[in-house]
Amino acid sequence: xERTPFAITLDxxxxxxxxxxxxxxxxxxxxxxxxxxxxxxPAGENIxxxxxxxxxxxxxxxxxxxxxxxxxPAIHGRVCYHPCESxxxxxxxxxxxxxxxxxxxxxxQAIAQGWRVACAPRTGKNVLxxxxxxxxxxxxxxxxxxxxxxxxxxAGPQAGGMMRYGIPKYRLPREIVDAEVARIQSMGVTIRLxxxxxxxxxxxxxxxxxxxxxxxxxHLARRVEIPGVDAKRVLDAVTFLRDMEGAAxxxxxxxxxxxxxxxxxxxxxxxxxxxxxxxxxxxxRRDLGHAPAFASEITEAQDEGVQFQxxxxxxxxxxxxxxxxxxxxxxxxKPQPTGRFERIEADxxxxxxxxxxxxxxxxxxxxxxxxxxxxxxxxxxxxxxRPGIFAGGDMVPGEQSVTVATGQxxxxxxxxxxxxxxxxxxxxxxxxxxxxxxxxTWYYTDADASKQPLLNLVRRxxxxxxxxxxLDADTALLEARRCLSxxxxxxxxxxxxxxxxxxxxxxxxxxxxxxxxxxxxxxxLCAEECPCGAIDMVREVK
Amino acid sequence: MTTERIKFYQTGTFTAGNRLLxxxxxxxxxxxxxxxxxxxxxxxxxxxGEALGARYALDAAMRASHNQLIAVNATxxxxxxxxxxxxxxxxxxxMHSLFGNAPAVxxxxxxxxxxxxxxxxxxxxxxxxxxxxxxxxxxLSGMFERNDDVLYLCYDxxxxxxxxxxxxGATPPFARTNTTQAVGEHPGNPIGNGKNVPRIALAHGIxxxxxxxxxxxxxxxxxxxxxxxxxxxxxxxxxxxxPLGWGSxxxxxxxxxxxxxESGLFPLFEAEFGKVICSTPIRRKVxxxxxxxxxxxxxxxxxxxxxxxxxAAIQAMADDNIAVYGLME
Numbered sequence: 001x002e003r004t005p006f007a008i009t010l011d012x013x014x015x016x017x018x019x020x021x022x023x024x025x026x027x028x029x030x031x032x033x034x035x036x037x038x039x040x041x042p043a044g045e046n047i048x049x050x051x052x053x054x055x056x057x058x059x060x061x062x063x064x065x066x067x068x069x070x071x072x073p074a075i076h077g078r079v080c081y082h083p084c085e086s087x088x089x090x091x092x093x094x095x096x097x098x099x100x101x102x103x104x105x106x107x108x109q110a111i112a113q114g115w116r117v118a119c120a121p122r123t124g125k126n127v128l129x130x131x132x133x134x135x136x137x138x139x140x141x142x143x144x145x146x147x148x149x150x151x152x153x154x155a156g157p158q159a160g161g162m163m164r165y166g167i168p169k170y171r172l173p174r175e176i177v178d179a180e181v182a183r184i185q186s187m188g189v190t191i192r193l194x195x196x197x198x199x200x201x202x203x204x205x206x207x208x209x210x211x212x213x214x215x216x217x218x219h220l221a222r223r224v225e226i227p228g229v230d231a232k233r234v235l236d237a238v239t240f241l242r243d244m245e246g247a248a249x250x251x252x253x254x255x256x257x258x259x260x261x262x263x264x265x266x267x268x269x270x271x272x273x274x275x276x277x278x279x280x281x282x283x284x285r286r287d288l289g290h291a292p293a294f295a296s297e298i299t300e301a302q303d304e305g306v307q308f309q310x311x312x313x314x315x316x317x318x319x320x321x322x323x324x325x326x327x328x329x330x331x332x333x334k335p336q337p338t339g340r341f342e343r344i345e346a347d348x349x350x351x352x353x354x355x356x357x358x359x360x361x362x363x364x365x366x367x368x369x370x371x372x373x374x375x376x377x378x379x380x381x382x383x384x385x386r387p388g389i390f391a392g393g394d395m396v397p398g399e400q401s402v403t404v405a406t407g408q409x410x411x412x413x414x415x416x417x418x419x420x421x422x423x424x425x426x427x428x429x430x431x432x433x434x435x436x437x438x439x440x441t442w443y444y445t446d447a448d449a450s451k452q453p454l455l456n457l458v459r460r461x462x463x464x465x466x467x468x469x470x471l472d473a474d475t476a477l478l479e480a481r482r483c484l485s486x487x488x489x490x491x492x493x494x495x496x497x498x499x500x501x502x503x504x505x506x507x508x509x510x511x512x513x514x515x516x517x518x519x520x521x522x523x524x525l526c527a528e529e530c531p532c533g534a535i536d537m538v539r540e541v542k
Numbered sequence: 543m544t545t546e547r548i549k550f551y552q553t554g555t556f557t558a559g560n561r562l563l564x565x566x567x568x569x570x571x572x573x574x575x576x577x578x579x580x581x582x583x584x585x586x587x588x589x590x591g592e593a594l595g596a597r598y599a600l601d602a603a604m605r606a607s608h609n610q611l612i613a614v615n616a617t618x619x620x621x622x623x624x625x626x627x628x629x630x631x632x633x634x635x636x637m638h639s640l641f642g643n644a645p646a647v648x649x650x651x652x653x654x655x656x657x658x659x660x661x662x663x664x665x666x667x668x669x670x671x672x673x674x675x676x677x678x679x680x681x682l683s684g685m686f687e688r689n690d691d692v693l694y695l696c697y698d699x700x701x702x703x704x705x706x707x708x709x710x711g712a713t714p715p716f717a718r719t720n721t722t723q724a725v726g727e728h729p730g731n732p733i734g735n736g737k738n739v740p741r742i743a744l745a746h747g748i749x750x751x752x753x754x755x756x757x758x759x760x761x762x763x764x765x766x767x768x769x770x771x772x773x774x775x776x777x778x779x780x781x782x783x784x785p786l787g788w789g790s791x792x793x794x795x796x797x798x799x800x801x802x803x804e805s806g807l808f809p810l811f812e813a814e815f816g817k818v819i820c821s822t823p824i825r826r827k828v829x830x831x832x833x834x835x836x837x838x839x840x841x842x843x844x845x846x847x848x849x850x851x852x853x854a855a856i857q858a859m860a861d862d863n864i865a866v867y868g869l870m871e
Contacts, residue, residue, distance in 0.1 A: 015583030015631035493559025524793030
């Protein structure tokens with residue numbers, strides 16, 4: 001170098017001696033952030049991660065990633081009310097990614113291809129699960145994957161819980177439930193049907209169980225008396241939907257009214273419609289805006305001909321009519337009587353006013369705390385007051401849905417596993433949220449959401465065929481590719497390309513990148529041009 | 543008239559790489575084996591658009607010419623920050639002579655190669671807008687009219703940045719520079735001054751003329767690659783923001799360049815033998831204010847009071863470009 005004549009020639013690459021990194025006041029670091037979909041998922045799925053595989057057409061990898069958290073993707077892809085999509089950042093651009101449709105596609109592929117999940121070596125521990133609904137099945141699955149022996153006692157004649165006895169066939173075909181339950185059984189989980197547990201402690205002692213998970217569900221309907229109406233003509237939604245699963249159809253009159261404004265009321269109304277009844281009426285004390293049912297469900301029901309009587313209370317009835325009182329909402333949104341009455345024709349009433357858990361027999365178990373409403377108190381680990389006995393699903397306080405129960409099942413399984421090993425499960429710390437404002441949306445291609453095919457109205461009203469169709473492989477692939485990969489690097493090479501100082505090191509295909517801090521001047525271009533916000537600029541500490 | 547973009551979900555061809563595309567559709571900049579013609583350790587400012595534009599263009603040229611390339615550099619930022627004695631950041635055969643003679647030196651090299659019957663080597667001359675538009679313009683025009691076998695790359699950052707931000711013939715109207723202060727009745731660079739060198743190059747009827755932007759990497763690489771395959775005089779004018787001279791955030795270099803394109807102020811087009819053959823359409827049109835407001839050199843236009851007349855004049859320039867080059871088709 002010393003012998004280089006001035007202004008004659010300089011050796012190539014000699015600038016590497018100049019470490020421009022010491023100019024830096026801010027430095028880029030690669031981060032993984034928590035995408036809003038993952039954050040919103042009650043089952044704790046890593047949606048962004050499984051979509052990443054699906055985007056490449058690697059469906060089995062995608063499914064395996066999904067199965068880390070949720071053992072029943074084909075079911076959830078159909079019945080989950082997908083809070084992930086409400087949270088999806090793509091919703092700010094055009095429409096949310098149709099996550100449920102891709103999940104359903106993967107779930108159906110897994111059933112068709114017979115994909116399996118591996119289990120850890122046997123631990124020799126034995127766990128009792130009561131109830132083969134989503135919560136119980138989920139716990140059993142996760143425990144089986146961890147190597148524990150699981151036996152499920154189910155009071156009903158078939159497994160599935162509310163997925164079979166609460167959700168109508170047109171939303172969830174029973175062969176899908178059968179297939180996903182069978183897969184869990186094939187992992188070594190024993191399901192004893194028609195096996196009601198009345199004495200928990202005796203059952204545990206008899207089966208030499210090391211721990212138990214209670215997921216009885218909520219099968220007791222709330223009822224009200226309707227003056228003047230024969231109790232025989234008043235059914236409840238739980239009984240009605242359960243009877244729909246039996247050989248004989250439930251006995252109903254000619255004109256059926258359903259009392260309630262939740263999703264169960266809609267399910268019942270749409271089922272009655274399919275039985276070929278005269279126009280079905282839903283009576284609800286509040287209005288459309290205050291109904292707990294999802295707007296999409298209400299719209300679909302209306303399309304199928306279900307009629308709605310908003311702001312009405314059933315006051316009394318006789319053989320063929322109901323007298324309803326008009327209600328008005330007060331400032332708190334509570335319905336108040338107006339004193340104006342009208343009559344509507346109806347000869348049967350189905351009550352869809354909510355349901356509760358039948359947990360009376362658990363009062364005898366010492367340490368268990370049963371609340372007034374029948375729910376069981378659990379701590380942050382899903383354990384009841386009695387060590388070794390855990391509970392989840394509709395029988396514990398909180399939101400009630402298939403996905404919530406499935407998520408609680410996973411959570412309980414982790415804590416049961418830790419309990420069996422004599423340790424404690426420590427939840428890994430969540431990443432910072434991947435907010436929309438961190439995205440550089442310039443780089444994403446415009447693409448509207450794919451639409452799932454819908455069964456035509458005539459067949460919807462006359463049969464229990466599934467009304468929403470699945471995506472085909474091409475559409476599912478394109479839908480997966482609409483994912484913005486919020487907060488998680490997807491190897492787009494932008495940071496590597498936009499660095500004016502060539503200070504981003506590409507680690508190889510799929511292996512992401514590193515910063516060469518010897519030369520990085522800290523300009524922040526990489527962070528600014530990262531489409532998904534996976535680079536933070538942090539203050540340099542010298 | 544317009545080039546087709548590949549319609550592809552997720553990020554398509556907007557990002558540099560995209561693992562979902564086949565290798566051929568990705569950029570040279572996304573490749574592990576890119577030349578890094580201008581390597582680390584150079585002394586350009588943080589977020590320098592010119593350093594980026596030069597690496598983009600030369601890496602693409604290296605790949606297209608199978609690494610058979612000689613580059614001549616005019617005086618300017620690029621030359622100064624890449625070769626302070628005794629260091630050089632170049633990984634290609636590179637030479638510097640004077641501020642105004644880069645096209646002539648390149649013509650000489652091309653002549654020498656012809657004499658040696660070396661038709662496998664590409665000669666590139668490059669410089670900033672000062673060297674191109676003003677100081678070396680005579681040599682450049684000569685190189686064009688003789689149709690010498692040289693690809694000339696102009697990295698346009700719209701003023702003399704190296705010497706301290708003095709106006710050049712490429713400085714846009716109303717821009718503040720140290721020689722066109724934002725004072726007086728008509729603050730900033732006078733409207734009506736300056737020249738459009740891509741159009742002057744086009745008027746020479748040379749085989750290939752194009753404009754490009756650091757904000758559109760795929761477009762830039764395609765144009766350089768195409769130019770390498772053409773013999774005779776070729777000219778590519780690359781728009782490269784200068785955070786220092788424009789008063790923009792170093793992290794916004796791409797964003798600023800992108801807004802110049804999307805507002806219509808910097809039209810992307812290609813011309814062959816004196817005729818415009820295609821232009822790159824605007825994807826999401828924005829008003830010129832979105833571009834101007836990120837740069838302190840236009841701060842005086844935003845007042846108070848806001849200089850609506852000036853803003854309208856700049857918008858009219860953008861609208862004119864959109865009409866002339868068919869940017870919204």
